[in-house]
Amino acid sequence: MRTLRGVACCLILTGSLCAQSEFRSKLVPGERIAQYQDLAEQWLAEYLRVDTTNPPGHEMRAVEFYKKVLDSEGIESQVFEFDKGHDRGNIYAVLRGSGKKRPLILLNHMDVVSSDPKRWKLPPFSGQIANGYLYGRGAQDMKNEGLAQLVVMVMLKREKVALDRDVIFLATADEEVNGDGSDWMIKNKPELIHNAEFLITEGGYNFIEGAKVKFVGVDVAEKTTFWLTVTAKGKPGHGSAPMVDSAPNRLVRALTKIIAYQTELKLTPTVEEYLKVMAPFQPKARAEIYRNIRKYLQDPKFRASLPRDELNSKLRNTITLTMFGGSQQTNVVPGEAYANLDVRILPGEDPRKLLAALIKLVNDPNIEIKPQSEIFRKANSSPTNTELFAVFKRVAKEHFGGAPVAPILSSGYTENQRYRELGIASYGFSPYAVATEVSSTEHGDDERIAVDQVRRGFRVLFDVVTGVAATGQD
Numbered sequence: 001m002r003t004l005r006g007v008a009c010c011l012i013l014t015g016s017l018c019a020q021s022e023f024r025s026k027l028v029p030g031e032r033i034a035q036y037q038d039l040a041e042q043w044l045a046e047y048l049r050v051d052t053t054n055p056p057g058h059e060m061r062a063v064e065f066y067k068k069v070l071d072s073e074g075i076e077s078q079v080f081e082f083d084k085g086h087d088r089g090n091i092y093a094v095l096r097g098s099g100k101k102r103p104l105i106l107l108n109h110m111d112v113v114s115s116d117p118k119r120w121k122l123p124p125f126s127g128q129i130a131n132g133y134l135y136g137r138g139a140q141d142m143k144n145e146g147l148a149q150l151v152v153m154v155m156l157k158r159e160k161v162a163l164d165r166d167v168i169f170l171a172t173a174d175e176e177v178n179g180d181g182s183d184w185m186i187k188n189k190p191e192l193i194h195n196a197e198f199l200i201t202e203g204g205y206n207f208i209e210g211a212k213v214k215f216v217g218v219d220v221a222e223k224t225t226f227w228l229t230v231t232a233k234g235k236p237g238h239g240s241a242p243m244v245d246s247a248p249n250r251l252v253r254a255l256t257k258i259i260a261y262q263t264e265l266k267l268t269p270t271v272e273e274y275l276k277v278m279a280p281f282q283p284k285a286r287a288e289i290y291r292n293i294r295k296y297l298q299d300p301k302f303r304a305s306l307p308r309d310e311l312n313s314k315l316r317n318t319i320t321l322t323m324f325g326g327s328q329q330t331n332v333v334p335g336e337a338y339a340n341l342d343v344r345i346l347p348g349e350d351p352r353k354l355l356a357a358l359i360k361l362v363n364d365p366n367i368e369i370k371p372q373s374e375i376f377r378k379a380n381s382s383p384t385n386t387e388l389f390a391v392f393k394r395v396a397k398e399h400f401g402g403a404p405v406a407p408i409l410s411s412g413y414t415e416n417q418r419y420r421e422l423g424i425a426s427y428g429f430s431p432y433a434v435a436t437e438v439s440s441t442e443h444g445d446d447e448r449i450a451v452d453q454v455r456r457g458f459r460v461l462f463d464v465v466t467g468v469a470a471t472g473q474d
């Protein structure tokens with residue numbers, strides 16, 4: 001019945017009206033939705049039992065799990081075991097569309113961080129349920145979302161959804177350590193991914209207050225790290241004979257300048273839109289700032305207050321002093337002293353410019369400031385005026401009680417950065433509504449997910465995927 005009504009709607013109304021008024025998951029009969037819910041719960045428990053702690057990873061165990069399901073559903077897949085000796089690999093599956101639009105990639109990483117079973121209520125790889133929660137390392141990061149992606153693939157196939165674009169399922173190894181799985185795909189199988197228009201992976205968070213989702217945060221940009229080491233040199237000596245220009249003294253003088261240094265303020269489109277969306281949730285005076293951030297950035301008083309404001313890191317490159325080192329003994333003046341700076345760079349910014357500015361500021365030939373790594377990944381962002389982002393908004397409205405979608409500039413790292421470099425608009429989106437005390441178990445003890453979220457999340461993702469990929473959605 002529902003399917004028929006959906007079809008009639010598409011015939012009578014224009015495609016876009018139909019797309020706005022109906023969601024695909026609503027067209028799937030209730031008894032079949034219940035079957036998918038049971039599968040989602042059963043498969044996630046099974047997947048959480050696969051130990052892919054990284055290091056060492058052993059992601060081929062997860063590949064095997066995925067392949068078994070994909071094979072039994074008749075979904076074409078390819079396995080890339082890129083490090084045979086260490087049981088590491090990726091799996092790639094695809095459901096073909098008409099080719100009218102470019103592909104959508106559903107990306108998930110299969111590895112998880114380590115866990116200390118002694119600190120857990122239930123063993124981290126037991127996949128057991130207690131008090132309505134499914135426990136397991138990866139239940140938040142990100143076996144939950146990987147599994148939702150798998151269920152969506154199975155639904156698209158079983159429900160015979162006609163697609164305008166290929167939907168690609170890509171599960172990778174090693175995200176938590178070096179990102180070797182994604183790097184391998186990008187380097188060795190670019191033809192399988194480079195043509196994609198969109199990518200969805202982890203990141204993003206749906207903020208809950210009480211039982212209500214206040215906003216749906218979608219990661220569209222990330223800062224990158226540009227860690228620096230400051231090294232001062234001077235004459236070594238005895239602590240009883242102070243020297244004005246000792247290495248530690250030079251270092252402290254340099255650091256005093258650096259911590260007082262205010263980097264240039266820069267309003268990115270992501271942050272401007274974020275502030276507009278978040279303004280209604282702020283107290284009145286604060287909302288005024290959020291709505292008129294351009295004006296406030298001209299105001300010397302506001303600018304001076306920013307270093308103590310949580311908005312600071314969204315509006316500039318930041319420099320945080322985190323480590324010092326010098327002598328091992330109180331009575332020894334060392335010939336060398338160092339400090340480390342955690343520097344985070346906004347999308348579109350050139351870190352070399354900041355480095356040059358710091359060297360000029362310190363202005364001491366006995367001080368060297370050097371990046372800790374030769375490799376620097378430029379921070380990047382994805383636009384918010386895309387077809388997929390519009391679908392996030394529609395789906396958020398439908399599934400999260402009208403919650404607005406806030407584009408997030410994240411200070412953390414996700415693999416989105418690597419795929420954006422290929423020209424793919426990449427987003428961090430979570431189909432789950434998770435209370436903070438549960439989402440904070442990610443990387444912590446007792447990582448878990450509410451069973452009702454397991455039974456719900458894949459439907460949210462299914463509506464996102466069909467919203468942007470099913471035939472007749474534009």
Ligand SMILES: [Zn+2]
Pocket residue numbers: 109141142175202
């Ligand atoms: Zn993750």
